[in-house]
Amino acid sequence: MAATVMSERGRKLLRDFPALGALHEHDRKGIEGLIGLVERAAEYNRDVALPRALELDERMEREPDYFDWEMMREACKYRFFSLAIPEVLGGLANKYMVTGMALVVEELCSACGGIGLAIAAHSLGVAPLIASGAMAHWETVLHEIVEEEKKGNPVLMAYAITEPSAGTDVEEPEFLAVARIGLEAKRVKGGYRVNGRKCFISGGSEAKYITMTAATDRSRPLETWTTFLVERGMEGFSTPRVELKMGQRACHAAELLFEDVFIPHSHVLGYEGDGIANGILIIMAASRGPVGAIATGIARGAFEHFLAWAREPANGKKPIDEDRIRMALADMYAVLEENRGLYLGHSLGGDALFRNAFTHPLFLSAFMIPRRIRASKPYASLLNSYYGKGLVNILFRYFIKDEDATDMLAKASLAKFACADNAMALVSRALELMGTTPSPQRRWVEKAYRDVKLTQIYEGTNQLNRLALYNTEIAGTLKVEIPGPFKKGVR
Ligand SMILES: Cc1cc2nc3c(=O)[nH]c(=O)nc-3n(C[C@H](O)[C@H](O)[C@H](O)COP(=O)(O)OP(=O)(O)OC[C@H]3O[C@@H](n4cnc5c(N)ncnc54)[C@H](O)[C@@H]3O)c2cc1C
Known part of the structure; x- marks a missing residue:
């Protein structure tokens, strides 16, 4: 996409995310690809998420077993289930995989935290398949996800x-x-x-x-x-x-x-x-930052509804005419900016790390082998063998260094707990200021209040994430170690 045809939203995104604006100077195609992803998410919000979010939330309180498959089938059109799958496998993950994921989940969660999570949880399930280098399953499981998605059938992971x-x-x-x-x-x-x-x-x-x-x-x-x-x-x-x-x-x-x-x-x-390394720490090092983006998205949604409420006349006056409301809006805006800086700081760092491996010619050359061979049983057995796994392991260790992965875990944990706590405080303040008079906007903010709480809990509670930051960055006692190849006694 050429810069001249960039949409209004795209230009706003570059202003909202100065780091992306700066990168755009050097990598127009890559950054405009990210903008395209956010635009897709915004379209999904408009057509799918927003029209059903409140009703679905209420229905699932009465019927927790109910699941809205239609919203997932619709998500296939936008290819959200391929966000973590490398491009060489037909997915959308490129050199901005983590940032793309974070921006998309912020956007989705600005409409509905629950729908955003339903989509994001799938990519969390995909992540260990990628991070462990379990290539034998890439041609079966990941291929199936991509191909079925194109037909509108969500094949989900957790x-x-x-x-x-x-x-x-x-x-x-x-x-x-x-x-x-x-x-x-x-x-x-x-x-x-x-x-x-x-x-x-x-x-x-x-x-x-x-x-x-x-x-x-x-x-x-x-x-x-x-x-x-x-x-x-x-x-x-x-x-x-x-x-x-x-x-x-x-x-x-x-x-x-x-x-x-x-x-x-x-x-x-x-x-x-x-x-512990490929199953948890590496995954958390990649995924906790996007949880910060989930929290930011929910908070942004609440901010937008709060702003709409503040602009509406009630009893002959508008809340926004009061300085205390304007100051609250300014504080909320500052929180959103701070959060975006935190999660983007993590995601751009994460991309720089993973890019070493997943866009390297050595990695890409493995996909020059015809798919009929890559998908064959003998090839899968080779990759699954003690020596096959060892080889993949060596390559991973070569591209992704322990100290960089540890640094990524620290930034991810920081983004996770700080964004979640900031978001919780923002939504809480909005709800308090709106008082008890029912209004359509208040329903959204009340839902956001319930939605945002979970971001303080999953992917490690905020207490744990504080400890992770302390142990990695301050005490230096927690280190991510990429597993070594050819382990004694392991077959
Ligand atoms: C809706 C939801 C979705 C989830 N999705 C997933 C998922 O997809 N996959 C998955 O595997 N898990 C998932 N989880 C689990 C989530 O990651 C855990 O709930 C979380 O790790 C906390 O574990 P716990 O609930 O057992 O609480 P506990 O570990 O029992 O913690 C209770 C409290 O004690 C604190 N605490 C515990 N130990 C310490 C310590 N040593 N120092 C200081 N404080 C401490 C905790 O911070 C917390 O406040 C989900 C949870 C929820 C609620």
Whole structure:
């Protein structure tokens, strides 16, 4: 797209995000690609999310089991389920993958936090497949997602780490070492037998594929924490319940039940015991920043409804004529600016890191092999073998350095807790100032208040994220270690 045909919204975006404006000088095509993504999200909001958000929220309070598949089918047209899938596989993820994700979720969540999460949770599920370099599954699972999306059929993924007895504990190595883990994936011939439960899994009840972390020995969770690919339809696997949620209701939080589920060796992503790095820290290093963007989007939506309320006459006068309301609006605007700086600081850094790997000619050359060979069983077996995984591992270690990944985790945790707390305070202030008189805008802000709370909880509570920032940046005791290749005793 040439700069001369950039839309009004595109020009506004460059003004709203000065960092993008500056980058635009050097990389018009890349930045205008990002603007295109935000425009798609805005169109989806106008046509799909906004017309149904309030009604859906109310319906899901009465019927928490209900799921609006239509909004997901509509999302296919906008290709939102390919946001984290590399371009070489037919997806949309390019050198601005993290930033693209963050900008899209801000936009979607400005209309509805729940619908935004339903879409974003899928990419969180995809992320471990990508980050673990599990290329054997790229040609099957990721290919299926892309191809079905083009036909309007959402094939969804989810990411499951939380267990009933361990939430915060599974997101930090120090806590995981002493966590009381309930679910176990015991080694058996040809794979693993899994028994136990995962809980609060966003999109878990709709996902066809789930990336899941589990201990292969519950008495040594830190050493044996492993990432698996679970497929709906595996015998003994079910999703028996969804929660009645306070906010972000349009996305289910599901319980996953494993009753003697057999998971074959081929479905271990990376090596057994690598879960803490490729299963959690690397994923959180990429995804916590976009959670800051989710919070910012919800807060922005509340700000816009608050502004509309303030401009409307009530009892012969407009709230906006009062200085206290104008000052509140200025404070809210400042918060949105600060938040955008925080999450963009993380996402642009994340892109710089991942770009090393995913746009490198060495990586791209792997896709010059014809797809019929890449999708063949012998090729998948090769990639899934001890040596195949080792090779991919070496490349990952070459492109993504531990210290850069640790820095990314620090920035992600900072963006997550600061944006979420700022957003919570913004929405809370808006609701207080609007008083108790019912109005259409107040309904939206009340929903935003319930929606935004969750951003302080998932992807690690804000307390945990504060500790993560302290441990990485201040104390220097937490380091992300990209798993090493060719581990002794691991096959
Ligand atoms: C709606 C929803 C959707 C979710 N989606 C997903 C998902 O898709 N996938 C997934 O795997 N998980 C998901 N989660 C789980 C979420 O990440 C956890 O709820 C979160 O990690 C907290 O774990 P917990 O609920 O067990 O709380 P706990 O770990 O029991 O924490 C309770 C409180 O104690 C504090 N605390 C705990 N330990 C410490 C400590 N050492 N120091 C200081 N404070 C501490 C916590 O900050 C928190 O305030 C979701 C949760 C919700 C509510």
